[in-house]
Amino acid sequence: MSRTYRWAMWLVLLAVVVAMLSPIAWLVLTSLKSPAEMASFPPTWWPKEPRLANYGDAISKVNFVGATQNSLTIAFITTTLTTLSSAWVGFGFARLSAPGKKQLFVVLLATMMLPGIVTLVPTYLIFAKLHMVNTYWPWVAWGLGGSAFLIFLFRQFFAGIPRELEEAAIIDGCGYVGIFWRIFLPQSWPVIAASVILSFTGAWGDFVGPAMFLSQDSTTLAVAMASGYVNDKGLPMNNLVAAGAVIYVLPVLVLFLFMQRRFVSGFSTSGIK
């Protein structure tokens, strides 16, 4: 490829990066504006006097601390249980055989195509009858069931591990639970990293689940954020919305930046295609 061509491509990509980052920049700039600046047209680009107080207001206006705790609890339950359960099931599909395994695997793959929303409301009614609405039990149940996509990811990874490792362990008297726990799981950190990121961001970002299954006082940040920042007239206070959104989005971005390399390698080593 010629030198000029490569330069042109680099410039295009640079423009894309600027376009991709500018909404985040706008979000941060907006979060520092005063109510007066929010009302003026045309908008100011740079806040005249950056108002850090917006962040304090954003935290006190809604039950921010409580909602964050709820979000963290749900994200923790989901991430831990989904990752462990998906790895466990993925191991079964990768290393063990039994009649009906192939059919079960096809069913597993098919569930990835099932629109999740179809089961959500009936699930709500079922959990309501079991008095589990407004508790974290639904997330425990969902987590234990694993995620079809992550099971598939773990299965692909475990299937690629040489058989000798497993056989040596069996000769040493190790059962399959031990093989999974002591040999295979510690090796699968690239997939675990991908799984942690995906389940954490999924749970942190989920809106419909908490909105349906939790009451307004015990709900997550996503729900509190989306509906909480309005004044007495019911009009959105956009500078507070922005400040809240910055705090809400930050943990996910930080997690991503820290684990980015592992995340991408988790996908390539497990050969997701």
Add this chain to the structure above:
Amino acid sequence: MSSALTEVRRPAEAPAPKQVVRGKKPPGLKKARTFYLFVAPWIIGFVTLTVFPLGYAFWLSLTDSDGLSPRTHFVGFDNYMEIFRDPLTLSSLGKTGLFALVTVPLSILAGLLLAVMLNQPIRGRGLLRGLIYLPAVVPPVGAALTFRLIFDRDAGAANGILSGLGGSPITWLVDPNVRYVLYALVLWGCGGAMIISLAGLQDIPRELLEAAQVDGASYWQTFTRITVPLLSPVILFQVITGVIGSLQSFAPLLLSSGSLSGAGAVPQGNYMYMIHVFAQYFSASRFGYASAMLWLLFAVILLVTLVIIKVSARTVFYTVEPEGKK
């Protein structure tokens, strides 16, 4: 470079050497029991959290249930009949279909284009990849709120640029303009498609591309004759998951009203199928009708998926026969 398709054929499933130990159960049976021990969490979850709710949803769709009162009446297929009499249901389904029709190809193409560029040996491509992918990890609520702020009529950047160029401000967040905001929002997240295409591109054997170039193929020919066919399963995967995702999308609801409770107040032009479903569930307490609507959506998604698979059967090119066809 390993790929899913080759890994599937690795000796993981090759039969283990038979060791018959006298007086013990045959190893096959023990192994089968262990297999079921391992997959049990998923099977239990599948039955209780998928199959049972699905059945329940179907039963609900045949009743006039409001989700609360213990007495519900069996109404047969009345709810399904009503779907075709309810203009809002049909129009919202059409709008959702249009949304999918525009956004799915848009984001796959953008992602593919970026992936091809970022697969070249250029300076700082790791960083570029990370930064372009970044918006895809922003949670949907955060993304929707951000775009509301950008397209706000008074304080938004979009109208700021417009007025800087001498134009008059546009009310973006109402119909029909809001659709462009939605398209922009989807495009902002095309890093997800990029990462998947990139993984696919890296699985293409380098020798194939080099051989083509030795044979005098132009860059465009190599791309259309080798890269795209070899990438077609990845693209198909994206088309299917993209359609499924966008047909049940909630972004428009958050963009326009900002809260789930405001579902009933969403401007009609922006009224997508899932908003109507939720309005029927929670504002109107018509659980039976809403369940029927979801079954219709399910049927539509299933049909579309099958059509896509059928149509693509001739064009999608697998390097290795898929599992089960050995």
